[in-house]
Amino acid sequence: KAGVTQTPRYLIKTRGQQVTLSCSPISGHRSVSWYQQTPGQGLQFLFEYFSETQRNKGNFPGRFSGRQFSNSRSEMNVSTLELGDSALYLCASSIGTSGSTDTQYFGPGTRLTVL
Amino acid sequence: AQSVTQLGSHVSVSEGALVLLRCNYSSSVPPYLFWYVQYPNQGLQLLLKYTSAATLVKGINGFEAEFKKSETSFHLTKPSAHMSDAAEYFCAVSSFSGSARQLTFGSGTQLTVLP
Numbered sequence: 001k002a003g004v005t006q007t008p009r010y011l012i013k014t015r016g017q018q019v020t021l022s023c024s025p026i027s028g029h030r031s032v033s034w035y036q037q038t039p040g041q042g043l044q045f046l047f048e049y050f051s052e053t054q055r056n057k058g059n060f061p062g063r064f065s066g067r068q069f070s071n072s073r074s075e076m077n078v079s080t081l082e083l084g085d086s087a088l089y090l091c092a093s094s095i096g097t098s099g100s101t102d103t104q105y106f107g108p109g110t111r112l113t114v115l
Numbered sequence: 116a117q118s119v120t121q122l123g124s125h126v127s128v129s130e131g132a133l134v135l136l137r138c139n140y141s142s143s144v145p146p147y148l149f150w151y152v153q154y155p156n157q158g159l160q161l162l163l164k165y166t167s168a169a170t171l172v173k174g175i176n177g178f179e180a181e182f183k184k185s186e187t188s189f190h191l192t193k194p195s196a197h198m199s200d201a202a203e204y205f206c207a208v209s210s211f212s213g214s215a216r217q218l219t220f221g222s223g224t225q226l227t228v229l230p
Contacts, residue, residue, distance in 0.1 A: 004158075006158075031216075033217065033218075035218075042220060042221075042222050042223060043205065043218075043220040043223075045217040045218065045219070048216065048217060056216065056217055058217070090158055090159065092159075092218075102209075102216060103149070103161060103164060104161075104218060105161065106151070106158040106159040106160070106161075107158050108157055108158045109157070109158045111156075
């Protein structure tokens with residue numbers, strides 16, 4: 001079974017621009033979560049989508065948004081980029097309905113650099 | 116709120132020596148705990164998970180972890196380190212808000228294996 005895929009793997013943008021990252025979950029998984037990883041803040045939860053609905057959201061400004069499509073693929077968007085948005089953005093997928101033991105499987109990440 | 120603390124941001128061991136990476140959790144409900152490993156420029160790979168079925172959990176690559184409620188700990192061990200184990204290791208706890216879920220990660224432990 002194919003794993004979680006993320007595109008693109010690397011992105012370079014300038015301040016003020018916007019960016020869209022894409023994530024394709026494991027086949028059969030309906031939940032997609034996004035995390036930001038930085039050296040200073042570590043791994044932080046952004047949001048979770050399940051069946052095209054945002055089910056949970058972390059403590060990030062409104063510039064960070066996402067959506068999920070009917071095939072469970074998800075995109076996240078960051079508008080008005082700031083230098084501090086430079087990070088590795090990780091997507092994780094899970095079945096989403098198996099309760100508290102539901103396991104998240106991660107993609108390789110998208111490395112975003114903001115200049 | 117649930118949280119995890121990883122003691123020791125850097126751990127060095129000699130090849131063939133015991134690996135011990137420490138994780139303590141804080142949770143007001145029975146926790147579901149995970150260990151992930153991250154190799155350079157890659158996403159997170161699941162090593163093992165605790166879901167209350169057994170206190171000693173065996174994972175991939177010879178790793179195991181023991182859940183100790185009295186000590187609120189979930190330390191990761193491997194009897195004999197291999198050069199390929201050099202990576203960053205993250206302990207995580209799964210938390211829920213209604214049906215939504217998210218992983219809260221520790222700050223990570225960088226494992227160096229010396230020849």
